[in-house]
Amino acid sequence: MVVEIENLVKEFKERKAVNNVNISIKEGEIFGFLGPNGAGKTTTINALVGLTSPNSGSIRILGDSTAKHRKKVNKNIGLVPQDIAIFEDLKAKENVEFFGRLYGLRGTELKERVQAALEFTGLWDRRKEYPKKFSGGMKRRLNIACAIVHQPKLIIMDEPTVGVDPQSRNHILRSIVELNKRGSTIIYTSHYMEEVEEVCGNIAIMDNGEVIAQGTSDELKKLISSEKRMDITLKKVTQYLIDELNQIDGIKSCTVENQIMTILYEQKNDLFLSLVIETITKYNAEIIAIDVENPSLEDVFLTLTGKKLRD
Numbered sequence: 001m002v003v004e005i006e007n008l009v010k011e012f013k014e015r016k017a018v019n020n021v022n023i024s025i026k027e028g029e030i031f032g033f034l035g036p037n038g039a040g041k042t043t044t045i046n047a048l049v050g051l052t053s054p055n056s057g058s059i060r061i062l063g064d065s066t067a068k069h070r071k072k073v074n075k076n077i078g079l080v081p082q083d084i085a086i087f088e089d090l091k092a093k094e095n096v097e098f099f100g101r102l103y104g105l106r107g108t109e110l111k112e113r114v115q116a117a118l119e120f121t122g123l124w125d126r127r128k129e130y131p132k133k134f135s136g137g138m139k140r141r142l143n144i145a146c147a148i149v150h151q152p153k154l155i156i157m158d159e160p161t162v163g164v165d166p167q168s169r170n171h172i173l174r175s176i177v178e179l180n181k182r183g184s185t186i187i188y189t190s191h192y193m194e195e196v197e198e199v200c201g202n203i204a205i206m207d208n209g210e211v212i213a214q215g216t217s218d219e220l221k222k223l224i225s226s227e228k229r230m231d232i233t234l235k236k237v238t239q240y241l242i243d244e245l246n247q248i249d250g251i252k253s254c255t256v257e258n259q260i261m262t263i264l265y266e267q268k269n270d271l272f273l274s275l276v277i278e279t280i281t282k283y284n285a286e287i288i289a290i291d292v293e294n295p296s297l298e299d300v301f302l303t304l305t306g307k308k309l310r311d
């Protein structure tokens with residue numbers, strides 16, 4: 001196992017940011033941490049890399065306890081933090097060199113690794129520039145170069161695609177897969193379920209400091225396999241309509257966003273659909289379109305917690 005987290009608890013004053021979390025990550029995995037803002041993803045990551053000390057529980061990275069062997073453990077970890085951490089007054093290449101030296105690299109080895117990291121992130125041509133002039137996506141890529149310069153066995157990326165342009169986003173997602181192919185185990189946190197679904201094998205869904213479900217994307221979807229999802233675009237929606245729909249036998253949840261009503265349901269009888277349409281018509285909501293879809297990870301989250309992943 002690359003990561004073994006057992007009964008991890010981290011409290012801030014009265015709030016349990018991480019509440020009895022257990023996670024095991026095997027070598028070679030791209031492991032996804034999915035959850036809304038405040039779920040406890042970053043706090044768990046911070047405990048892994050030693051930025052916060054847990055109240056109780058244990059963490060082992062490649063067999064070494066983080067409480068006992070922090071220095072050794074950190075040599076095996078590369079962290080791409082949620083908030084970009086680079087020096088604006090150092091050139092791109094100098095930034096990567098700085099982090100390389102921190103990890104004990106020197107001389108030719110340092111030079112070669114810095115070049116490899118900058119080439120990998122597509123920034124070698126921009127190495128002599130100051131990141132002040134870089135776009136958000138390029139700064140993020142520079143941050144990745146800094147985190148991988150020492151070729152760590154475990155790479156942790158905390159929401160690396162937040163605030164980046166689509167081109168850099170694709171670059172980052174491709175590089176996650178490539179780093180994994182080159183032998184690194186990856187932890188990837190996000191509240192974009194499409195990204196997690198695209199690159200991750202195993203996924204832990206977190207909410208309120210707890211892991212509420214764990215497995216592959218297919219396994220998680222099987223948790224709600226008997227359910228279907230219907231998206232109905234309506235001209236106008238009222239709370240009365242939502243309340244009445246929620247009374248219909250078989251409807252698991254009914255939420256509305258931008259005039260699109262998402263209904264998760266289990267069809268219990270032939271009259272189900274007519275009853276839904278009848279109710280909507282009764283409230284003069286005017287149906288513009290209806291779409292029936294297979295459940296997504298977002299739906300799994302909705303069913304398990306009763307709320308949306310992105311509020």
Ligand SMILES: Nc1ncnc2c1ncn2[C@@H]1O[C@H](COP(=O)(O)OP(=O)(O)OP(=O)(O)O)[C@@H](O)[C@H]1O
Pocket residue numbers: 012015016017035036037038039040041042043044082191
């Ligand atoms: N240093 C701190 N002091 C007090 N409370 C904190 C601290 N760090 C985190 N928290 C609280 O712990 C909870 C979990 O936060 P955390 O940042 O781990 O969530 P997250 O899942 O990473 O969310 P996001 O996607 O917004 O980063 C939140 O309620 C947060 O307000």
